[in-house]
Amino acid sequence: MISMxxxxxxxxxxxxxxxxxxxxxxxLAEEIRRFLVDSVSKTGGHLASNLGVVELTLALHxxxxxxxxxxxxxxxxxxxxxKILTDRRKxxxxxxxxxxISGFPKRYESPHDHFDTGHSSTSISAALGMASGRDxxxxxxxxxAVIGDGALTGGMAFEALNHAGQSKKNMIVILNDNEMxxxxxxxGLSNYLNRIRTNTVYxxxxxxxxxxxxxxxxxxxxxxxTAEKAKDCIKYFFVPGILFxxxxxxxxxxxxxxxxxELCKVLKSCKNISGPxxxxxxxxxxxxxxxxxxxxxxxxxxxxxKIDTGKPISSSNSISYSxxxxxxxxQCGEENNKVVAITAAMPAGTGLTDFAKRFxxxxxxxxxxxxxxxxxxxxxxAEGYRPFFAxxxxxxxRAYDQVIHDVCLQNLPVTFLIDxxxxxxxxxxxxxxxxxxxxxxxxxxxxxxAPKDGVELEEMIKxxxxxxxxxxxxxxxxxAVTIEDPTKNEIVKGKGEVLYGAGNDVLIMAVGHxxxxxxxxxxxxxxxxxxxTLLNPRFIKPIDEDMIIKYAKxxxxxxxxxxxxxIGGYGVQVQGLLNKHKIFKEVHGISLPDEFxxxxxxxxxxxxxxxxxDELLQKIVDDFTGKSFKNIxxxx
Ligand SMILES: Cc1ncc(C[n+]2csc(CCOP(=O)(O)OP(=O)(O)O)c2C)c(N)n1
Ligand SMILES: CC(=O)[C@@H](O)[C@H](O)COP(=O)(O)O
Ligand SMILES: [Mg+2]
Numbered sequence: 001m002i003s004m005x006x007x008x009x010x011x012x013x014x015x016x017x018x019x020x021x022x023x024x025x026x027x028l029a030e031e032i033r034r035f036l037v038d039s040v041s042k043t044g045g046h047l048a049s050n051l052g053v054v055e056l057t058l059a060l061h062x063x064x065x066x067x068x069x070x071x072x073x074x075x076x077x078x079x080x081x082x083k084i085l086t087d088r089r090k091x092x093x094x095x096x097x098x099x100x101i102s103g104f105p106k107r108y109e110s111p112h113d114h115f116d117t118g119h120s121s122t123s124i125s126a127a128l129g130m131a132s133g134r135d136x137x138x139x140x141x142x143x144x145a146v147i148g149d150g151a152l153t154g155g156m157a158f159e160a161l162n163h164a165g166q167s168k169k170n171m172i173v174i175l176n177d178n179e180m181x182x183x184x185x186x187x188g189l190s191n192y193l194n195r196i197r198t199n200t201v202y203x204x205x206x207x208x209x210x211x212x213x214x215x216x217x218x219x220x221x222x223x224x225x226t227a228e229k230a231k232d233c234i235k236y237f238f239v240p241g242i243l244f245x246x247x248x249x250x251x252x253x254x255x256x257x258x259x260x261x262e263l264c265k266v267l268k269s270c271k272n273i274s275g276p277x278x279x280x281x282x283x284x285x286x287x288x289x290x291x292x293x294x295x296x297x298x299x300x301x302x303x304x305x306k307i308d309t310g311k312p313i314s315s316s317n318s319i320s321y322s323x324x325x326x327x328x329x330x331q332c333g334e335e336n337n338k339v340v341a342i343t344a345a346m347p348a349g350t351g352l353t354d355f356a357k358r359f360x361x362x363x364x365x366x367x368x369x370x371x372x373x374x375x376x377x378x379x380x381x382a383e384g385y386r387p388f389f390a391x392x393x394x395x396x397x398r399a400y401d402q403v404i405h406d407v408c409l410q411n412l413p414v415t416f417l418i419d420x421x422x423x424x425x426x427x428x429x430x431x432x433x434x435x436x437x438x439x440x441x442x443x444x445x446x447x448x449x450a451p452k453d454g455v456e457l458e459e460m461i462k463x464x465x466x467x468x469x470x471x472x473x474x475x476x477x478x479x480a481v482t483i484e485d486p487t488k489n490e491i492v493k494g495k496g497e498v499l500y501g502a503g504n505d506v507l508i509m510a511v512g513h514x515x516x517x518x519x520x521x522x523x524x525x526x527x528x529x530x531x532x533t534l535l536n537p538r539f540i541k542p543i544d545e546d547m548i549i550k551y552a553k554x555x556x557x558x559x560x561x562x563x564x565x566x567i568g569g570y571g572v573q574v575q576g577l578l579n580k581h582k583i584f585k586e587v588h589g590i591s592l593p594d595e596f597x598x599x600x601x602x603x604x605x606x607x608x609x610x611x612x613x614d615e616l617l618q619k620i621v622d623d624f625t626g627k628s629f630k631n632i633x634x635x636x
Contacts, residue, residue, distance in 0.1 A: 118430025165248025503531020
């Protein structure tokens with residue numbers, strides 16, 4: 001039987017690709033698209049972006065030798081074809097699984113991966129650094145950054161373009177323009193690129209200028225005639241890519257990003273151009289799989305799905321924490337017209353789609369620009385609005401100074417809806433929200449809360465509107481659980497709650513959604529005649545000193561469970577409090593170790609780091625029955 005991947009099976013390295021004739025490469029492109037859809041439909045991952053870069057990646061690996069030439073993939077979610085062509089096709093069924101290949105470039109994974117990515121807009125900076133290092137070493141290889149139109153909206157990208165244009169280093173920036181970020185791309189740059197794509201830049205501006213001049217009473221007509229004569233300078237100023245040319249780049253494009261032969265021709269010629277070159281390629285996100293072409297946003301990041309219908313294999317009607325946040329924000333927006341919502345190019349992922357539809361004037365998608373988003377929110381707050389910036393924990397890391405300098409220092413009422421706090425799973429090291437408690441806790445004026453479930457998340461969002469300062473609310477990726485709450489306490493600043501109280505043996509303090517498994521553990525301990533108390537801190541900051549001291553004094557063993565790094569986490573803060581009150585008891589931190597956590601499904605990772613129910617229960621029981629008890633923070 002003829003294999004579906006007759007050509008692809010011959011490709012075990014880029015040298016095998018270079019041996020193909022161009023008509024064979026076109027057939028190979030079709031096989032790669034079939035392989036991508038088939039494989040990602042089983043594993044999940046980033047599909048549409050990779051379908052859009054098949055010919056581009058083939059051309060790159062035809063023209064360059066990536067054992068010597070260096071390619072940096074911005075975000076890196078579109079590097080699957082690169083991985084398939086560089087010795088990882090056979091492991092592709094392990095994509096993003098624990099101990100499988102990563103969904104992003106990883107230097108540890110292959111000599112063809114020259115820079116790890118995952119967060120957007122870093123590629124041009126990294127490539128310029130690599131080009132500068134090359135020149136200092138008197139080497140001569142090529143350095144290429146592949147950046148999408150979405151990633152180009154990130155401030156870092158402009159910082160790098162600015163520097164590269166002036167430094168005149170030999171490097172190539174390939175702008176992969178598919179008019180999409182995760183959702184529709186936004187911003188003036190995106191409009192500019194679209195004008196280039198549709199070649200209306202010059203005619204649009206010429207018309208605007210003439211209209212403007214003719215408006216000038218009296219002299220307008222003669223000036224218009226002068227301007228007519230000067231049209232060359234207008235034309236020059238608005239020819240495609242002039243923005244990049246003015247920054248010091250040689251602009252090439254726009255070219256068809258699906259025409260392999262044209263791409264090879266352009267790349268070959270650009271290899272020898274001195275100074276920085278920007279090649280503007282136009283591609284279609286999702287190309288070759290009609291459902292992804294029609295819905296590139298829905299097929300940006302997918303769970304395993306049925307190829308014929310595009311429907312997820314395991315569909316659930318469960319409500320996610322992001323849904324709860326978005327729904328609550330719509331409620332708040334109905335009642336308070338000062339409520340505004342901000343996203344940095346992640347409206348769907350952060351649950352803001354409904355708010356955007358309901359309050360288009362009070363919804364802002366700033367592009368992949370978290371730093372700008374935070375200070376933009378501060379500006380809105382200074383004008384009397386109540387901004388909610390919904391952002392993944394890991395991406396908020398990029399805007400740390402803006403949180404301190406522009407929001408908290410001025411004590412402005414901005415609320416950070418910190419989604420994906422804790423382990424996110426398959427995206428791995430670059431995407432886990434492992435550090436937000438550690439990096440936010442030292443900031444004065446900032447209130448930090450962690451709801452135990454979806455109900456409390458809703459209450460906490462509403463609570464922030466009664467506050468006048470900045471608040472950070474952290475919650476995880478995934479289904480919003482509901483924990484029966486015996487006390488049903490209202491939210492009081494700086495106050496936690498007792499979720500389970502059965503005795504003085506074990507005190508567990510669980511941060512946020514960790515309360516769900518902590519409650520199960522307490523009940524199982526009871527069956528083993530070990531009497532536990534469970535506290536839900538609710539407030540990471542201000543910490544509930546009275547509650548902690550009161551219960552710490554009474555209990556023999558103290559455990560803090562948090563899906564945050566141990567260092568700078570809540571557990572360390574509790575230990576500090578006990579020491580301050582001269583309560584010399586050890587606080588056992590059930591936290592993330594001082595390591596970057598690899599990719600894999602969340603349950604596997606929690607088990608690996610001793611944070612799942614069974615592991616934890618056993619450890620506490622061992623502790624009580626005298627078996628040696630390692631401090632739970634794992635150091636491998
Ligand atoms: C700092 C940061 N913010 C947000 C994201 C989430 N994110 C991943 S891909 C993406 C859109 C990228 O669009 P583009 O660069 O055009 O690539 P395409 O998927 O269109 O190929 C976003 C917003 C991220 N990876 N990094
Ligand atoms: C590549 C990227 O950064 C995003 O697509 C991210 O993978 C989305 O994560 P979620 O799947 O948690 O929304
Ligand atoms: Mg794009």
